Amino acid sequence: MDRSATQSLLAVPLCHARLSSLLSCRISDSMYHALIHATIVEMRAMMTFEHDDIINAGSTMKGAQAVCHRFRKKFTVVGKMSKPTGEGFTEDELHAEACYAECLLQRAALTFLQDESMVSFLKGGMKVRSSYMIYKELHQFTQSHDFHKGPNHSHLEGGVSLGIGAFNLTLSLFPPRILKLLEFAGFSGDKEYGLAQLQEGASSLNLRSLLCTMLLLCYYTFLTFILGTGDDDISEAERLIKPYLSRYPKGAIFLFFAGRIEEIKGNINKAISLFEDGCAAQQAWKQFHHMCYWELMWCFTYKRVWKMAYFYADLLSKESRWSKAMYVYMKAAFLSMLPPGEEHPFGDNEVELFRQVPSYKQKIAGKSPPTEKFAIRKARRYNSDTPRTLPVPVLEMMYMWNGFAMIEKDEALTQGVMETLLEAERKLHEGPVNEYSIDDSCVITLLKGLCFRNQGQIDRAEACFMHICSSEKHIHHDDYLVPNALLELSLMYIRLGRKEEAIRLLQRAKHNYKEYSMESRTQFRIHAALSRLKAMPEENDSL
Structure with missing residues (x-):
């Protein structure tokens, strides 16, 4: 691998035009130039969601994979390649394995978007598994005593940290029933280990440090809220983004994450300003x-x-x-x-x-x-x-994106939403009764319960959630209400230290309700809550 080329890439500021021009001259003979160029093309395709862009990205990434493949060590065993173990590999060949695994993973993502057929889904799955196995082999080797650190070892280790960290963190989010199937296929996931790997990759100077940082920021500012309990500490995200904001104060992606952090903290006006700055920062x-x-x-x-x-x-x-x-x-x-x-x-x-x-x-x-x-x-x-x-369709959808966690830290915002709910409740009671009346009343009651919980009115919040559970036989359309009421009640009990009660409610929500609206998202949140309870100190068991 050309060391000077690697160093020049590290020095490039986040400018799309300049980066593209720097990469274009080497994409046919440098694995890193080819991979980074293909990644940029894929990012564009993911954002535009245009068919032609997705096709172009797939072709570009396939070309990058071919470039990486040229640098891989070749083994011939009865006409087939054996698995790489790291033994006898040159440094360039190890880098080629990491780049090849990254290409496979990105091609799999494009395969899922490009074609809806089962054949394509299976092909994508095979690419994901092949990528995972390469990362596992590389990780084992880089952690062994036989690993000799070459002049560009930080970039190799950064690539392995990215792959191992991303796989472990992502897989750890899946509910057990899905994870069991993935484990059968050879996958495994450990959240803390995944986070540690990504933090290690983000903290060192390597070509993937920014990608590791972005994945961590996505986890702390989005996944923990949409697929989790929303109670994670946002300070880690603030720590990660601080040096990038200092170096790139007009960097659009950093302004975006800074806005998201302020949004989570309840500083909505500041968040709005940062998102507007993010839009103004670039037009490309x-x-x-x-x-x-x-x-x-x-x-x-x-x-x-x-x-x-x-x-x-x-x-x-x-x-x-x-x-x-x-x-x-x-x-x-x-x-x-x-x-x-x-x-x-x-x-x-x-x-x-x-x-x-x-x-x-x-x-x-x-x-x-x-x-x-x-x-x-x-x-x-x-x-x-x-x-x-x-x-209240807006507030109902706001709940689906866990928006009530965003307004919790601003009492005025919660009170405003409560006023809207009370007005909607008044109109509902004054209007004619129809087949949706009980469902609509329970939707409003669920959201009122969240507002009461935000306001610290625990008894009133508990009464709202329990009312929905007791109305189960009368709810005909909004089948998501009861399992989500159980989930929200359990999350409140967790905060109060009532661990055993929370576990019973979560297990009830997990096992007793199937095929309801937004079930996968609710199951992800149930899994996150149970994982959190599992990590709590044992002395809380009696509370």
Whole structure:
């Protein structure tokens, strides 16, 4: 491997045009130039979600994989390659293994996006498994006494830390029933070990340190909230991003994560400012703006500024291909929150928008995203000549993205949401009874319970969650309510130190309810809560 080329790549600032020009001259003869160039092309494809970009990314990554393959050590055993063990490898050959594994993993991701067939899904799965096995072999070798550190060993170790860390962390998030199947295929996951590997990769000067940092930031600022309990310490994310913000104060991706951190801390106005700065920081990749638009939409939701939230949902519906059904649903939902008689932006009508939602359904990796299926099911209520209106569709979807954790630290935001819920409850009780009345009442009760919990009114929160559980036989459409009420009640008990009660509720939610809306997300959160309880000190058992 060309050491000077590696050092020059490390010195490159985060400028897309300059980086592309630097890489283009070496992509056919340097594994790292080829890999980084292909990664940039794939990032663009992931953001645009355009078919041509995905095809181009797949072709580019396949070419990068071929370049990496040329540098790999060749073994011939009855006409087949044996598994690499590290013994007798040159440093370049070890780097080639790490780069090849990374190419396999990225090609698998593109395979899942590009084709919905079972054959493609299996091919993608085989690439993932091959990548995982290479990383395991490399990790074992780099940790052994036989490993001789060459001049570029930090980049090799960074690549191994990235792969091992990403696999362990990702696999640890899966509920046991899924993990058992993955373990049968040779996978295993340890969250703490995965985090340690990624932190090790992020803390050293290597080509993957930024990627390790990004994965950690995604975990601390997104995964722990969307698929976890939302109680993790955000200080680690602040520590990780601080040096990057100091060096790149106008770096769009760093401004984005800084905004997300402030959002989690409940500093919504500061978060809005940072997301707006992130949009203004660069114009080369407009698709990056969509990430900021999504967060801005929710920030204005927390503030109950419905028209501004609608504005960002509208931008997403027109510019982003990621989930048009979700964006149109949110547009309709925001309009439904406006007071009667208030002028609607652009003359849009929420009933017409709700009716359009199913037409934008899409599939990723052969399946419709759960949030899209949830939105489509909810929107069906508007298909009849006399639509059955949703009481608080914005706040219900806000719950699905764990938004109530975002407003917990600002008492005024929680109180504002509670006022909206009380007004919706009043209208529901004053209106005619229909087949959705009990379901709608329970939706409002669940969200009120979350507000009471935020406000420290434990008895009232507990009463809300218990009311939903006692109404189970009368709930006909919103089947997600009872398991989620059990989950939220258990999370409250965990905070109170009532460990045994929390475990019973979580086990009930885990085993007694199947095939309900957003089940996978709820199961991920149940798994996270049980893992957290398992890690608690034994002396709390009697509480």
